Amino acid sequence: MSGKPLYVGIDLGTTNSTAAVFDGDQVSLVRNAQGSSLTPSVVRIDGKGTVSVGGRARRFLETDPQNTRSEFKRLMGTAQEIPFAAAKLTRKPEALAAEVLKSLRADVAEQFGVAPSRAVISVPALFEVPQSAATSEAARLAGFERVELIQEPVASALATGWSAEEQVGSWLVYDLGGGTFDASLLETRDGLLRVVGHDGDNFLGGRDFDWAVVDWALAEVGRAHGVSLSRAEAAHAAGVRKLKLAVEEAKIELTRGREALLSLAGVFEVGGRSIDVDLSLDRVTLEALCAPIVDRSIEVCRRLLTAHGLSPAQLARVVLVGGPTVMPVVRARVKEALGAPFGEGLDPMTLVAQGAALYAATAGLDARAQAESGGAGGAGSGAVQKLWLQYPAMTSDLLPHVIGRRVDDGAKGGRAGGKDALAAVKLVRGDGQWESVEGPLDEEGAFVVSAELLPRRPNVFRLEGRSAEGTKVEVQPAAITIVQGLTISDPPLSRTIGVALADNAVRVYFERGAPLPAKRTFVHQTVESVARGSGGHLLKIPVVQGEMEQAHLCRVVGTLEIKGDGLKASLPAGSSVELTLELDRGGHLSARALIPAQGLVFEQVAHLLVPDAAVEVLTASLGAMRTRLAALKIDAVKRDDPHAVGKLTYVECTLPEVERDIAAAKGGDADAGQKARRSLLDLDAMLEQAEGDKRWPELSKEAQVAVAAASRWVGELGSKTEKQLLGEAAEAVARARAERNLLELQRQLRLVHSLSNAAFYRHPDAWTWMFDEAASEVDQSSDLVKAQRLVREGRQAQEKGDKAALRAVTEQLWKLMPVDVQKRRLGHDSGVR
Amino acid sequence: MGRGDEALGRIRDNPFYVLGLRPAATRMEVEREGQKLLGMLELKLKSAGTYATPVGPGERTPDKVRRAMAELRDPEKRLGHELWARLTPDSGEEPERSGTRRVTALEAAELAEEAELEAMAAEAAAEARAREGENPLAPWPEALQALGWAAGRSAR
Amino acid sequence: MLLLVVLAVLLVVFAPWLITRWVLIPLGLPRFAYYMATLADWTFLADRRGGAVLAGAWALCRRPAGDEALAGWLERKLLGVEKPGPEGEALQVAWLVARALMALRRGDLRRLRMLFEVQELSTGFETLRGAGIGAMGLLAAYRGDLAGARALLESLEHVDARACPRLAGEVALRWLAADAAARGAWSEVSALCAVGWRGGRDVALLGAVAARLLDAEGAPGDVGLWARWLLAPRRRATLALVQRALRPRLERGPQVEAPKVRGVVREGDRWGHAVALHAALLLRGEGGVNGEDLRRLGGAWDAVFEDEAARAEVEERARAIGASGAQAAIEGLRSSAVEDLVALVQAARIPHEQWDDLGEMLRRANRQLRSDLLAELELTVERLRRRVDEARALPAIDEWREWIALKGRYEQAAALVGMELRRLSFPRMNVEVCHLAVWLFNVRGQRALANAMFRWLLAEAEAVGDERAAARARDNLACGV
Ligand SMILES: Nc1ncnc2c1ncn2[C@@H]1O[C@H](COP(=O)(O)OP(=O)(O)O)[C@@H](O)[C@H]1O
Ligand SMILES: [Mg+2]
Numbered sequence A: 001m002s003g004k005p006l007y008v009g010i011d012l013g014t015t016n017s018t019a020a021v022f023d024g025d026q027v028s029l030v031r032n033a034q035g036s037s038l039t040p041s042v043v044r045i046d047g048k049g050t051v052s053v054g055g056r057a058r059r060f061l062e063t064d065p066q067n068t069r070s071e072f073k074r075l076m077g078t079a080q081e082i083p084f085a086a087a088k089l090t091r092k093p094e095a096l097a098a099e100v101l102k103s104l105r106a107d108v109a110e111q112f113g114v115a116p117s118r119a120v121i122s123v124p125a126l127f128e129v130p131q132s133a134a135t136s137e138a139a140r141l142a143g144f145e146r147v148e149l150i151q152e153p154v155a156s157a158l159a160t161g162w163s164a165e166e167q168v169g170s171w172l173v174y175d176l177g178g179g180t181f182d183a184s185l186l187e188t189r190d191g192l193l194r195v196v197g198h199d200g201d202n203f204l205g206g207r208d209f210d211w212a213v214v215d216w217a218l219a220e221v222g223r224a225h226g227v228s229l230s231r232a233e234a235a236h237a238a239g240v241r242k243l244k245l246a247v248e249e250a251k252i253e254l255t256r257g258r259e260a261l262l263s264l265a266g267v268f269e270v271g272g273r274s275i276d277v278d279l280s281l282d283r284v285t286l287e288a289l290c291a292p293i294v295d296r297s298i299e300v301c302r303r304l305l306t307a308h309g310l311s312p313a314q315l316a317r318v319v320l321v322g323g324p325t326v327m328p329v330v331r332a333r334v335k336e337a338l339g340a341p342f343g344e345g346l347d348p349m350t351l352v353a354q355g356a357a358l359y360a361a362t363a364g365l366d367a368r369a370q371a372e373s374g375g376a377g378g379a380g381s382g383a384v385q386k387l388w389l390q391y392p393a394m395t396s397d398l399l400p401h402v403i404g405r406r407v408d409d410g411a412k413g414g415r416a417g418g419k420d421a422l423a424a425v426k427l428v429r430g431d432g433q434w435e436s437v438e439g440p441l442d443e444e445g446a447f448v449v450s451a452e453l454l455p456r457r458p459n460v461f462r463l464e465g466r467s468a469e470g471t472k473v474e475v476q477p478a479a480i481t482i483v484q485g486l487t488i489s490d491p492p493l494s495r496t497i498g499v500a501l502a503d504n505a506v507r508v509y510f511e512r513g514a515p516l517p518a519k520r521t522f523v524h525q526t527v528e529s530v531a532r533g534s535g536g537h538l539l540k541i542p543v544v545q546g547e548m549e550q551a552h553l554c555r556v557v558g559t560l561e562i563k564g565d566g567l568k569a570s571l572p573a574g575s576s577v578e579l580t581l582e583l584d585r586g587g588h589l590s591a592r593a594l595i596p597a598q599g600l601v602f603e604q605v606a607h608l609l610v611p612d613a614a615v616e617v618l619t620a621s622l623g624a625m626r627t628r629l630a631a632l633k634i635d636a637v638k639r640d641d642p643h644a645v646g647k648l649t650y651v652e653c654t655l656p657e658v659e660r661d662i663a664a665a666k667g668g669d670a671d672a673g674q675k676a677r678r679s680l681l682d683l684d685a686m687l688e689q690a691e692g693d694k695r696w697p698e699l700s701k702e703a704q705v706a707v708a709a710a711s712r713w714v715g716e717l718g719s720k721t722e723k724q725l726l727g728e729a730a731e732a733v734a735r736a737r738a739e740r741n742l743l744e745l746q747r748q749l750r751l752v753h754s755l756s757n758a759a760f761y762r763h764p765d766a767w768t769w770m771f772d773e774a775a776s777e778v779d780q781s782s783d784l785v786k787a788q789r790l791v792r793e794g795r796q797a798q799e800k801g802d803k804a805a806l807r808a809v810t811e812q813l814w815k816l817m818p819v820d821v822q823k824r825r826l827g828h829d830s831g832v833r
Numbered sequence B: 001m002g003r004g005d006e007a008l009g010r011i012r013d014n015p016f017y018v019l020g021l022r023p024a025a026t027r028m029e030v031e032r033e034g035q036k037l038l039g040m041l042e043l044k045l046k047s048a049g050t051y052a053t054p055v056g057p058g059e060r061t062p063d064k065v066r067r068a069m070a071e072l073r074d075p076e077k078r079l080g081h082e083l084w085a086r087l088t089p090d091s092g093e094e095p096e097r098s099g100t101r102r103v104t105a106l107e108a109a110e111l112a113e114e115a116e117l118e119a120m121a122a123e124a125a126a127e128a129r130a131r132e133g134e135n136p137l138a139p140w141p142e143a144l145q146a147l148g149w150a151a152g153r154s155a156r
Numbered sequence C: 001m002l003l004l005v006v007l008a009v010l011l012v013v014f015a016p017w018l019i020t021r022w023v024l025i026p027l028g029l030p031r032f033a034y035y036m037a038t039l040a041d042w043t044f045l046a047d048r049r050g051g052a053v054l055a056g057a058w059a060l061c062r063r064p065a066g067d068e069a070l071a072g073w074l075e076r077k078l079l080g081v082e083k084p085g086p087e088g089e090a091l092q093v094a095w096l097v098a099r100a101l102m103a104l105r106r107g108d109l110r111r112l113r114m115l116f117e118v119q120e121l122s123t124g125f126e127t128l129r130g131a132g133i134g135a136m137g138l139l140a141a142y143r144g145d146l147a148g149a150r151a152l153l154e155s156l157e158h159v160d161a162r163a164c165p166r167l168a169g170e171v172a173l174r175w176l177a178a179d180a181a182a183r184g185a186w187s188e189v190s191a192l193c194a195v196g197w198r199g200g201r202d203v204a205l206l207g208a209v210a211a212r213l214l215d216a217e218g219a220p221g222d223v224g225l226w227a228r229w230l231l232a233p234r235r236r237a238t239l240a241l242v243q244r245a246l247r248p249r250l251e252r253g254p255q256v257e258a259p260k261v262r263g264v265v266r267e268g269d270r271w272g273h274a275v276a277l278h279a280a281l282l283l284r285g286e287g288g289v290n291g292e293d294l295r296r297l298g299g300a301w302d303a304v305f306e307d308e309a310a311r312a313e314v315e316e317r318a319r320a321i322g323a324s325g326a327q328a329a330i331e332g333l334r335s336s337a338v339e340d341l342v343a344l345v346q347a348a349r350i351p352h353e354q355w356d357d358l359g360e361m362l363r364r365a366n367r368q369l370r371s372d373l374l375a376e377l378e379l380t381v382e383r384l385r386r387r388v389d390e391a392r393a394l395p396a397i398d399e400w401r402e403w404i405a406l407k408g409r410y411e412q413a414a415a416l417v418g419m420e421l422r423r424l425s426f427p428r429m430n431v432e433v434c435h436l437a438v439w440l441f442n443v444r445g446q447r448a449l450a451n452a453m454f455r456w457l458l459a460e461a462e463a464v465g466d467e468r469a470a471a472r473a474r475d476n477l478a479c480g481v
Helices: A093-112 A129-141 A152-163 A206-225 A234-256 A283-307 A328-338 A351-362 A369-374 A615-639 A642-666 A670-717 A720-739 A742-760 A766-776 A784-800 A803-816 B002-012 B015-019 B027-042 B062-073 B075-084 B105-109 B112-130 C002-014 C016-027 C030-038 C048-061 C068-079 C086-106 C109-117 C130-142 C146-158 C166-183 C186-195 C201-214 C222-231 C235-246 C270-288 C291-306 C308-321 C326-348 C360-389 C396-417 C419-443 C447-464 C467-477
Strands: A007-012 A016-022 A027-029 A042-045 A051-053 A068-070 A082-084 A089-091 A118-123 A146-151 A169-176 A181-189 A192-201 A259-270 A273-282 A315-321 A385-390 A401-406 A422-429 A446-450 A458-467 A479-484 A497-500 A506-510 A518-525 A538-545 A555-563 A576-583 A589-595 A600-602 B102-104 C263-266
Touching (some): A007 A351, A016 A351, A027 A351, A042 A089, A042 A093, A051 A093, A089 A093, A093 A129, A118 A129, A118 A152, A118 A351, A129 A146, A129 A555, A146 A351, A152 A169, A152 A181, A152 A315, A152 A351, A169 A283, A181 A283, A192 A283, A192 B027, A206 A234, A206 A259, A206 A283, A234 A273, A234 A283, A315 A328, A315 A351, A401 A422, A446 B027, A497 A576, A506 A576, A518 B062, A555 A600, A615 A642, A615 A670, A642 A670, A670 A720, A670 A742, A742 C360, A742 C419, A742 C467, A766 A784, A784 A803, B002 C270, B002 C326, B015 B027, B015 B062, B015 B075, B027 B062, B062 B075, B075 C270, B075 C308, C016 C030, C016 C048, C030 C048, C030 C068, C048 C130, C068 C130, C068 C396, C130 C146, C130 C166, C146 C396, C146 C447, C166 C186, C166 C201, C186 C201, C201 C235, C222 C235, C263 C270, C270 C291, C270 C308, C270 C326, C291 C308, C291 C326, C308 C326, C326 C360, C360 C419, C396 C419, C396 C447, C419 C447, C419 C467, C447 C467
Parallel strands (some): A007 A118, A118 A146, A169 A315
Antiparallel strands (some): A007 A016, A016 A027, A042 A051, A042 A068, A082 A089, A169 A181, A259 A273, A401 A446, A422 A458, A458 A479, A497 A506, A497 A538, A538 A555, A576 A589, A589 A600
8 A cells, every 4th residue: 555544534613623634643633824723614705706714714704794704503404595795695504614624625635735535524413414414515515525424522532532541431521612512421441432422502602601701791881881782782783793702802811811801992882872892801700700601511411421320420531622621610610520530631622623533544534545446456467366355444453354355357367266366365464473364265255364453553464365276366455554443433323313203202213323324114104194186185204303202392304295196096094104214424314205005105305404493483482482381380389389380480590591592593693593492492392391290180180070970970870881881980090090191091081071971961951051051151152142142042942841952052052162272283293103 | 014024123133143143242242243244245245145043034234234233332222132132043954953952942932742743733834835736725816807807817 | 780770779778787787898898888887877876976987997807907097087987077088079979868868768858958958977076975985996906906995895885775786785795705715815705705696696606615615514515516606607717716615625734834933042041932932923923823822922921020030140241241230121121022912913913802811911012002002093083183173175085995994993903902992992983083974974965975984983882882972873874875
């Protein structure tokens, strides 16, 4: 092999991006034209359409925000187009990410002489399918032929593991970035790295520190000038942006220094008066402002540890990653809470990129692969036997297998049978200290030999072939390199993917942590008929992502639709549908549904996007949530259930924050809108639970009452079998109550009601009572005039003793009463089970 | 039959069978074997294409191998798979009767006399299969054509 | 020559069905059969439109499969408004003349006038009645969907005689008998053909053959069999079958051997034994499992789950590989095993009495099966409710298909779990199906379909002892078809 391999890893960050290269021996950072290993993820397109990226673009962030964009990573996978005013064009988030990747790719080419065609790109642990797919797309746009994605915490851990000597035990990767926080629990054993679990907050990061300081600054300035300044006000948007940039600089300054100045002249205008910002921020104030945010991150870590039955004391090591983790306040608080030692000598800003490069080696993604596979055969092709080899480029195994197969290119005469044909192969290690036993070629022309590696370094092996008669046969490739070190074999899936079912359950296709690529097929049954040819009829199969058991709490990442006009014949409810979901290594999801009865395949996946967060929708759902919350709270107080009250109070306390985010979204911050959407979904889950908690005692009580009433009526007017049936049902009700089985209780309750009713209506006065009751609620009816007429008629019938007429009137009255509001549509309206 | 297939699949696609390993295999063996099989599949070697299980051979795909490796990396999941992989697949055609410590699964699971009955039944079945045409209760596949409910062979 | 023409015209006018049945259908001429059968008022009094399409579909069955154009044409005649294509125009005129003659024959002037005023056959509600359902069944079979055809033709049994021409029932019976024979379901054949001579001569023959093959009581002797053969049509095609039935009956031969478990277990490995038995039953699949097998398997599992040593062994393994404990793995195993048991019971349709047992494993399986089935029914009924609430109408035939599928599922679940399930799910089923049927009856004019639903509701209400529901169903039934 010519030269060293080139494995490229890229950390495509929200704030900064970094590239690193691994050559099998050393990891080195790629420097950009400014000589820095950090390239700000900022893109500027000026009026002439010229694109600039990184530090040169970042300078304009403050002065020319309409044409300079940052934080587009947070919009990956949404349909949002980002406008550039001067050039009068818009770009998708992935197109901007592609600009950053292009620039990094050029830096690699500059430094190593090869424009990489393959690379590994890191993504946040909680990225969902559309976001991952957008990242792959960005890489494609940037000119990469093949990329794999790896989760940032896994990359950090790989990098840490590479530099540490011997590592056994559990580690926590604490990654606090510009806008996201990820906590990941990993475990190493036998040199193998395993992701045990993730947790995180997609909306917690360095910028929250900045906003906290901005809010503080606005309050300070407002107090000094006797005005009120708010982030939500559109008129102040430009000033706030400038202030935020200044604040960020001050914050970074305070990592070293003790005090920083914030001074901006005339950034705000209130009532025609220009207002200056002139403040001094000291470290104590900054720490006080940041502490609650850091504590939120620590809370997430605790939650993660508890979920896996660990206590902080059991952690072997904590790895800090991300810009904000250099802040003393973060280090101190994390140390205090988790106790475990920090990894030493690691650069939190570039660790992810280093890990990604190491992973590129594990995955065998040599960036120069293109050049290697083609040529080299020219020399003495007459005598050289080409081999097709399979071996791990990097492995934790000390004794990995090397597998090979003879490539018969036809031109060569001495194929399988010939005298000088290749008959066996052995490996000789570069240091000459070891050689393998010979691997004979089997009838398929294949061989397997086991290699012995020296730990923690690249091992070069020479391949030696011989013929059946013992003469030497030249083989190609003649040597291979295998690196021994910590490995992880497949990029694991970050979030569970499944299909929402009609009963609002989720059929899991791929569990979180499943290796990619993956493909799975399950058979579902339809629950609704789809008539052929009718455009209006369709069957939806929603694909969701998330770990919740209830489908409506997971996020829909795509919907497969089976439409009537594509069918050969009508599809009756209960038909089988064979659904296959497939995920490639880049996180791209495809789905296909087969209807075996008709031999039809549907592959149209609708909207594979993160849903939009329209401000009106958000405001409306916030309003609805308030109403729901109030009702639940009143009820919980009435029931005197402190547990429920606590939960609801928590929800109540979170709402103002959501409101603030919605306000920010109104001001044009699409990211805040996404955050609000996410929070509302989480809160919805909580309310759901609270409702469930409340529902049970109600139903349980109702059952008790119903059984009592039924016993009375059936006892008085029921037949013998009815009495016996009621006895059985009452027992079943008692059992269901004891087991807290809601569904079963509802079923039995229906039976009890029907028995009770049957007996009740046998009573001679039954219809009189029912009529009286209906008449008493007449004010609620939908058509008051008609209802009152009916009541009059009923009264007459009552006087005449005409039971049949009374019954008819009562039944008509019922029809005028309001029906229960339709149950909320659950399960994303899935048409399969 | 969908659910029945799924149930059989649980045994057939057990990671240990997919990787051709026994439950006692070490982590490293799992990785090594998986790596090797992936390589062999990549080289399209026929010998790696199938694997033996107690419920009949399975088709080995890279996808299955990767999934199997991932499943066995997680100790909690691995423990469950170990339980389902208690049966050692019997690759030979003839059940091994001579082995002292080993008995065939069915014999172990059922009483000895039942096993004998089973053997007799199997023999009879084989015989019956030999003269399949004579089974009086065999279907009459051309019934719909013969009785004029479908076009085709009735026209003979 | 003139005489011949006159004779032909007379035949057309007075015996259209005879021509259809003995000339047009055997010749495989669906369009002619359709138009001719529209004249056969008598035969299809209960469902004229459906009867005509049935005749067409029957004729279509005699043609090589795959003529979707013809099949679609017939289907549109039944379900959709059809504009005559150029190729149909001549027929259409001929048909109109024939109808006019027919009306004249009966002296029905009102009808004659109507003929020229409105296209009676293609306007208004496309009401679906018995013969129409039968026609759709034959069309499904023609298109290769035998299961769908079976379901539709079987469902004719539930359609009121006033809405289902006798002939449609006969066609269904004959098709079903032939289909059962093709599948080798001889006991089904025998049950279907128990009606004696009513179904026709080929049905009589099949019934006799089935009885002989099954060695049933009252099976006809050799002479009886030959007699039936002689009387039946298509003697050449059925000869081999009759010969098969005439051969002396072998002792009950075992079915095809089930695949066996190919694996070995360590002696004394309890987990292994249970898994082996489990695998053996799964391999035997649908046909080969009975209640006794299930009991045995349940017992084997219970024995392991209760065995301390077996649990300790797993604990030991858990420690060795670094898992948190045995509990989760064992519970996982148990619930998968329960799931498999439930699937087996459902696939093999083993009624619950046959495997009911006190063992923990079977108890769990039973509970799971019960709640699965109940939940499934509830879900389906809920979707039905929603559809009816939102007035999302399906084409009549699809309404019917959906209903027979729902009914089938209910009955299958009831057979597995028993009376308790019927009592628990009937109240909701009753309400929602009743709404559907009322909608079909009042608004959509599908009286025959609604009537069949009311009839089923009545029978079921009586069976579960729900008097109010029964009374309501009776009222509704009284509204006719
Ligand atoms: N020296 C520093 N002290 C404090 N904060 C810093 C420092 N350097 C960077 N940051 C903050 O770190 C964040 C960016 O971190 P980074 O890890 O690059 O984010 P991402 O992974 O989202 O790209 C920004 O909020 C920035 O303000
Ligand atoms: Mg980062």
